[in-house]
Amino acid sequence: MSDSPREFHKPVRRPAELFDRLFAAEDPAEVSRVAHSTAQALLSRVRADPSIDVVERLVAFTDDHGIDDIAELWSRSPARSLPGALWRLYLLQLMIHDDAATAALLYERGRVEIATVDAVVAGAPAPAGPEELVRLIDTILRGLFEGDFAVALDRAAAFCRVQAAGSTHLADDYENTESERASALTTRALRLATYAEDLSASAALWRRDALT
Secondary structure, rough: OOOOOOOOOOOOOOOHHHHHHHHHOOHHHHHHHHHHHHHHHHHHHHHHHHOOHHHHHHHHHHHHOOHHHHHHHOOOOEEEOOOHHHHHHHHHHHHHHHHHHHHHHHHHHHHHHHOHHHHHOOOOOOOOHHHHHHHHHHHHHHHHHHOOOOOHHHHHHHHHHHEEEEHHHHHHHOOOHHHHHHHHHHHHHHHHHHHHHHHHHHHHHHHHHOOO
């Protein structure tokens, strides 16, 4: 079971250098415009008429098509923007689908250790195994398209905080015996904590009609 920071990098199967070449010839303002307009158009259209088939196709998009197309559209958007929030939700989903066993290990350790209501907000059963976490993240992503968008972001942020707590405590466990593993877990915890902050901020912006 690997604890390398695969969830936010490796699933994007094109290396950073290729993205640099891909966008090098384009106006950054145009790249930003396309990212924001596609995110807004997608969300507005689906939320206006959230048919089950369309929502389920969006939830299953990365399973069926990978994440490259989404990465090209949204990966360079500001974290606290509509395309940035959508990008992070899809990355979280891919992280769990790609290694649900590790996700469950981190989540359960975090649930036991964390002294906040985040586990309740996230909404996973206790204890939560791999299948339960897959269902949880799919439910959260589904909520973006047919439920309360801000609540979905808050649930995702809470999930990240629980996972970050689990990663931190496991890193402490391995510090004296497996330093590389401990370092990877610490990196993951920091990344998840940052995602939690960005998703919470995005939820607040959405409630003020300011997430664009």
